[in-house]
Each structure stands twice: as C-alpha cells, then as structure tokens.
Amino acid sequence: MTPVIDLQEITKTYGSGDTAVQALRGINLQIIRGDYVAIMGASGSGKSTLMNIIGALDVATSGHYALDGIDIDDLDEGALSIVRNRKIGFIFQSFNLIPRTSALSNVELPLVYRGVRRRERRRRAIEAMSAVGLADRMHHMPNELSGGQQQRVAVARALVAEPSLLLADEPTGNLDSRSTRDVLDLMAALHDQGRTIVMITHEDDVAEQAGRIITLVDGTIAHDRRTTARSTVTS
Amino acid sequence: MNILETIRIGLQGIAANKLRSGLTMLGILIGVAAVIVLMAIGNGASVAVTSSIESLGTNTLTVRHGTFGGDDDSSRTQFKDLTVDDALALMDPVLAPDVQSATPVVSAATTCTFGGSSYSTTVTGSWPSYFAASNSTIATGTPVTTDDVVNSRRSIVLGQTVIGELFGDEDPLGQQITCGGVPFTVVGTIEEKGSSGFLDADDVAVAPLSTVQSKLTGYGSLDSILVQATSSETATAAEYEVTAILDERHGTTSEDTRDYQILNSASLISTVQDTIGIFTVLLGAVAAISLLVGGIGITNIMLVTVTERTREIGIRKAIGAPKSAILTQFLIESMVLSVIGGGIGVLLALLATRITVAGVTPVIVPASVVGAFVVSVSIGLFFGSYPANRAASLRPIEALRHE
Incomplete structure (x- = not known):
C-alpha cells in the first residue's frame, strides 16, 4: 500500500553561499494511511520547515516527496494549490479563520475553490460543522466564538474537503487546558474514523496523544517511536 | 471556481x-x-x-456701414453712405443670383412711452422683407406693409420685451405709443424668440423705413442692409456677390479702403x-x-x-x-x-x-x-x-x- 507521505532524502536550504542555513538535512519518512503522527522538536529544529514541505506550501531543495502517490517535487504554484485543496486539510495554531465571514462560510471555502456547487457545498459544510459539535454556531462570525470553538471551526474546514491528510501545526498552542482537551478529543475521534493526521507540537503531553512520535533535532530525525496511546487504523 | x-x-x-x-x-x-x-x-x-445667432437667421448677411476698429483713416478719402439704392442694387438677379432679398435698415435709439411707462429701446426703420430676413414671425396683428412704407405711416410692430415693459399684460394692438416724441400705432406683435442672456432678440420695435427716416434719423446713411441668401448653403456665395457689387458702387480698390463690413451669421456661428x-x-x-x-x-x-x-x-x-x-x-x-x-x-x-x-x-x-x-x-x-x-x-x- 502506498504511504500517504513518502519523504526521501529531503533537504531544505535557506539562502545561499556563506549565509546558507540548512534547515533540513536529509529526512526519510513514510507515514501510512490511518496513522496519527506527532512531529516534535525544539524551536529551530526544522519542524516548521518540514510541515511547510509536507503541506505543499513550500518545496524541498533536494530529495523526493510523494503525497498520496503524487510527486510533489516538480509541481508549479498552480498545481500545488490544487494539491493543497484536494489532499490536505490545514489546522493552524492561530486558527486562521477569515475575519468578518461566518463560520459556515469559512468551512465552505475549500469547496468554493474546488468548484463544488452551492447547495452541495452548504450540505457538506453543515455536516462538517455538526461533526465538530458546532451545529448551533454556524452563522456566528469568528470573533463571536471562543478560541476552542474557532479551532473546531478550523478543524471542520480542514475536514470538509475529505483530504487524504489532516495537517495540524501546534493546534493547541493558543488554547486553554479545557479547549485543548476538546480539540485533542476531536482529533482522536477523527483518527478513530480512519483519518490520517500529522501534528506538529512541542508539548510532550499533546504528542503522547498520537500513535507515533517523531523528534527532530537539527534538521534530522533523532527519534521515531510508537506509543501505546493509539493503534494504527488500517482500512 | x-x-x-x-x-x-x-x-x-x-x-x-x-x-x-x-x-x-x-x-x-x-x-x-x-x-x-x-x-x-x-x-x-x-x-x-x-x-441666439440662429434666431437672427442663418442665411442672412448683415452689411454694416463703416468699419470696426479705430485704425487711422487718413488714407480714406471717401466714406460713402450706405443707401437704399445700394440695397436695390443687391437684388440684381444676374449679378447676385444667390441673394433673395436685401432690406435697408436704419435704427434710432429712443425712449418709447405708453401711459405712465417708458422704455429705452431701438426703433428699427425697415421694409416688410425685414421680418423674413430677421427670422421674425408675426404673433398678432400685421407686419409693416409696403403700403405703410410708401405712405410713411406711423405704424409700429413690437417685440415681446418692449410689450412687456410698456403694456404689461394689456393687449398692445391698436394702442398709441410715443417714441422719440413721435406717436406710433401698434399694428402687430412679434413672436417670442427667447433671449440668451447677452443678446435679447425680443427687444425690438419695427416701423416703416420712410417714417423713421423722416421723423427720427434723418436721411443720412443706412445703418445696415440685411441681405437674405436663398439658403444657408449659398450664404457664402451671396457674401462674395454682395462684396463685388458694393465694391463696384463704392469705388473700393482694396480691403483697407472698404467703407462697409459684412457679418455672415453662418461663419459667426462656426x-x-x-x-x-x-x-x-x-x-x-x-x-x-x-x-x-x-x-x-x-x-x-x-x-x-x-x-x-x-x-x-x-x-x-x-x-x-x-x-x-x-x-x-x-x-x-x-x-x-x-x-x-x-x-x-x-x-x-x-x-x-x-x-x-x-x-x-x-x-x-x-x-x-x-x-x-x-x-x-x-x-x-x-x-x-x-x-x-x-x-x-x-x-x-x-x-x-x-x-
């Protein structure tokens, strides 16, 4: 079975010449479908760079990356935007909802860019909002929602397009302990439904929720271990 | 998308x-x-x-006596009058085929009074063809007729501005007014032409040429001759013909010694x-x-x-x-x-x-x-x-x- 993420000898260098900074030094990583992976590392370890590459927001300097069987290496900006739209659901630390736009419209947005018809879009957005338990907050503006609720809207937006991969960048970084619990429970439930999740975090207890923890140090993988918290759901 | x-x-x-x-x-x-x-x-x-220029008629030329501008006149030995004979000469069908009519015009700045009201205006002395040449339509009554001119009758036709000033809402027809001490009978009124601010086309009073000359202006030069071309297209041709005839009659040898001037309303408009x-x-x-x-x-x-x-x-x-x-x-x-x-x-x-x-x-x-x-x-x-x-x-x- 093809892994969802297949990274081979990925390097990323910023700048050039004497000032060049090597953020990633040869990453080899396969993540199979239905896995729940936490990527850890101190600040400067290259985990954000790795997340950008996995998320098709940036391309590697060298190496080979296949997402869900698609080669990402040679794609241009336009093709990358299609990949992001169809294959990846982003969840950001700072929620990143579009201001002055209702929760439901925010959730609909990936489908708008995919060209899904209005009625179908609305139906799926309502479904996603119900899945994150916010069916009664659909017409609220982002600034009328609590942090935890905003992050759950963001999760709904990531889910709505049925991506191959949920990519979460410090999803609990801006949340209090109760909302953190809510969001982590939601992610666990999604994993139980068979979703593949990659989560970047620097908090040990958050990482322990995942089934596999990868630790980056200086742009290379230092540790890669499975936890007892979750089993891999294979389908 | x-x-x-x-x-x-x-x-x-x-x-x-x-x-x-x-x-x-x-x-x-x-x-x-x-x-x-x-x-x-x-x-x-x-x-x-x-x-407002068109209301004066687009196919008319105005031949004015004298020249504009006060350049030194020492070179001009003769300064001939513009006469009724000049006007008649312009109606020569052979020399001036594009001229439909030529109407002599004299004008006298006077004060007209009626009852208690008085109004300063210009009394125009002319022929019946004046009305067609100046694009004036008779609203009520009659225009100045050939008979009036021949007999030097003291009849007068008024424009709406003069009527308004002298009569208010009263019917002017048949009333006696006095202009420059001469009594006139109002025989007709001219339809309103509308004014455009700087030129009031309704501020007119028209009387027979003979009457105005004998009672108000005397028998000097005409002020102008109103020439009507056969159409607005022939206005320019008519202008050349008029120039040729008048140069001949006045003995004009060059443009500098010309003792009249022609205003072409078509060229004025453009x-x-x-x-x-x-x-x-x-x-x-x-x-x-x-x-x-x-x-x-x-x-x-x-x-x-x-x-x-x-x-x-x-x-x-x-x-x-x-x-x-x-x-x-x-x-x-x-x-x-x-x-x-x-x-x-x-x-x-x-x-x-x-x-x-x-x-x-x-x-x-x-x-x-x-x-x-x-x-x-x-x-x-x-x-x-x-x-x-x-x-x-x-x-x-x-x-x-x-x-």
Whole structure:
C-alpha cells in the first residue's frame, strides 16, 4: 500500500553561499494511511520547515516527496494549490479563520475553490460543522466564538474537503487546558474514523496523544517511536 | 471556481469597510460627474449662443456701414453712405443670383412711452422683407406693409420685451405709443424668440423705413442692409456677390479702403462654436485629471487593503485558492469601487445638468457620459491590477506569517 507521505532524502536550504542555513538535512519518512503522527522538536529544529514541505506550501531543495502517490517535487504554484485543496486539510495554531465571514462560510471555502456547487457545498459544510459539535454556531462570525470553538471551526474546514491528510501545526498552542482537551478529543475521534493526521507540537503531553512520535533535532530525525496511546487504523 | 463566487467574495470585502470604500468611490464619482457636467455646460453654452445667432437667421448677411476698429483713416478719402439704392442694387438677379432679398435698415435709439411707462429701446426703420430676413414671425396683428412704407405711416410692430415693459399684460394692438416724441400705432406683435442672456432678440420695435427716416434719423446713411441668401448653403456665395457689387458702387480698390463690413451669421456661428469648443475641451481635461486622481485613490486604497489582508490571502492560498482566484477577487473589488462610483457619478451628473448655471442650460454630450463611465471602469481595472497582482503573487508561507 502506498504511504500517504513518502519523504526521501529531503533537504531544505535557506539562502545561499556563506549565509546558507540548512534547515533540513536529509529526512526519510513514510507515514501510512490511518496513522496519527506527532512531529516534535525544539524551536529551530526544522519542524516548521518540514510541515511547510509536507503541506505543499513550500518545496524541498533536494530529495523526493510523494503525497498520496503524487510527486510533489516538480509541481508549479498552480498545481500545488490544487494539491493543497484536494489532499490536505490545514489546522493552524492561530486558527486562521477569515475575519468578518461566518463560520459556515469559512468551512465552505475549500469547496468554493474546488468548484463544488452551492447547495452541495452548504450540505457538506453543515455536516462538517455538526461533526465538530458546532451545529448551533454556524452563522456566528469568528470573533463571536471562543478560541476552542474557532479551532473546531478550523478543524471542520480542514475536514470538509475529505483530504487524504489532516495537517495540524501546534493546534493547541493558543488554547486553554479545557479547549485543548476538546480539540485533542476531536482529533482522536477523527483518527478513530480512519483519518490520517500529522501534528506538529512541542508539548510532550499533546504528542503522547498520537500513535507515533517523531523528534527532530537539527534538521534530522533523532527519534521515531510508537506509543501505546493509539493503534494504527488500517482500512 | 466560478466567477459569481469571486464577485460575491469581492463584494464582501467592500462591504467590510464601508467608509473607506465610500470615500474611494467618492473620488471616482466626483471625477465622472465633473467630466459630464463641465462638458454639458460647455455644450450648453455653445447651443445657447448658436441658437441666439440662429434666431437672427442663418442665411442672412448683415452689411454694416463703416468699419470696426479705430485704425487711422487718413488714407480714406471717401466714406460713402450706405443707401437704399445700394440695397436695390443687391437684388440684381444676374449679378447676385444667390441673394433673395436685401432690406435697408436704419435704427434710432429712443425712449418709447405708453401711459405712465417708458422704455429705452431701438426703433428699427425697415421694409416688410425685414421680418423674413430677421427670422421674425408675426404673433398678432400685421407686419409693416409696403403700403405703410410708401405712405410713411406711423405704424409700429413690437417685440415681446418692449410689450412687456410698456403694456404689461394689456393687449398692445391698436394702442398709441410715443417714441422719440413721435406717436406710433401698434399694428402687430412679434413672436417670442427667447433671449440668451447677452443678446435679447425680443427687444425690438419695427416701423416703416420712410417714417423713421423722416421723423427720427434723418436721411443720412443706412445703418445696415440685411441681405437674405436663398439658403444657408449659398450664404457664402451671396457674401462674395454682395462684396463685388458694393465694391463696384463704392469705388473700393482694396480691403483697407472698404467703407462697409459684412457679418455672415453662418461663419459667426462656426467661430463661436470653435471658441466654446476649445473651452469645453479645457474644462473636460481639468475634470479628467480629477478622474485620474480618483483612479490613483483606488490604487492606494487597494494597496492598503492587500497589505491589511495579507494573512487572509495566505489562508486562502493554503486551503487551495489558485492565483487567478485571488487576482480576480481583488480586481473585482477595485472594479466594483469604480463601477459604483462611476455609476453614481453619472446619475449625479444627470441630476446636476438639470440646473441652469449662469443663464446656460447644460446640454449633456452623450459621448461624455459613455466615455466617462467606460474610463472609470477601465481605471478600476488598470489601477486595481497592480495591487491585485501583488496579492496574487504573495507566497502562502510568508503571507501566513504576516501579522
């Protein structure tokens, strides 16, 4: 079975010449479908760079990356935007909802860019909002929602397009302990439904929720271990 | 990604910042309205002056005695009078085939009184053909007739301004008025021609030539001869014929010694129209500059918007918005600003041009409405494209990192 993420000898260098900074030094990583992976590392370890590459927001300097069987290496900006739209659901630390736009419209947005018809879009957005338990907050503006609720809207937006991969960048970084619990429970439930999740975090207890923890140090993988918290759901 | 959705997103962006969008539109609005209104005023002035000249007749030439300008006359040995015989000579069907009629005119500045009211006007002494040549239509009563001229009757035909001043609402027909101490009987009235501010075509009083000469002016030179050409197309030909005949009769050898001058109303109209046209273009150009400034206002505000919404652009790109969607979104925002601004500007201009300014009724130039609107839309497209392109070219990771 093809892994969802297949990274081979990925390097990323910023700048050039004497000032060049090597953020990633040869990453080899396969993540199979239905896995729940936490990527850890101190600040400067290259985990954000790795997340950008996995998320098709940036391309590697060298190496080979296949997402869900698609080669990402040679794609241009336009093709990358299609990949992001169809294959990846982003969840950001700072929620990143579009201001002055209702929760439901925010959730609909990936489908708008995919060209899904209005009625179908609305139906799926309502479904996603119900899945994150916010069916009664659909017409609220982002600034009328609590942090935890905003992050759950963001999760709904990531889910709505049925991506191959949920990519979460410090999803609990801006949340209090109760909302953190809510969001982590939601992610666990999604994993139980068979979703593949990659989560970047620097908090040990958050990482322990995942089934596999990868630790980056200086742009290379230092540790890669499975936890007892979750089993891999294979389908 | 369908275009309607993009338009909807663009409209949301504008609605989110109502005051700013409104002020930006105001720039375009003022520009568009200014172009249309100023062009309409220029055009209105041209129409008004043209019609007031036309009310004197487009196919008429006025031969005036003497010359304009006070250059030194020492070289001129003879300064012949303009006579009734001159007028008769101009009606020669062989030498002047394009002249339909030639009417001698004398005028006397007098004060006319009726009852308690008095009014200073010019009494014109002429022939019956005066009415056709001066484009005057009899409203009530009769014109001055050949019989009146032959018998030197003291009958007079009045224009509406004179009637208003002397009689008010009373019927003037058959009444006795006194002009320059001479009693006249009002036999007819001339239909209103309308005035255009600087020239009142209704301030006239016409009496038989013979009467005015014998009682008011004496038998000196005529003031002018009103020549009617067979049509407005032949006016220029008639002018040459009149010149040839009068030069011959007056012994004129060169233009410098000519003792009369011909005013051609057709060429007067084109001169006036040319002059006003230049001013209209000048006004329009000034207004066009304000439209340009409005366009720069759009660029400015769109750049602010793009900077302010960099993060939003990053989010949209991260969840898969193609470059074209972002470009269209911001282009539509700037186009909507300019289309709404331009549209309201057109409406406002249509309203404003209903108001008469300084005696000039603005007449809208249809091309200026279409032109100003099209230019305002193009401005939206042109001045919006730089900020929109900048937004679309942002890299998602950098845009997302933007605070």
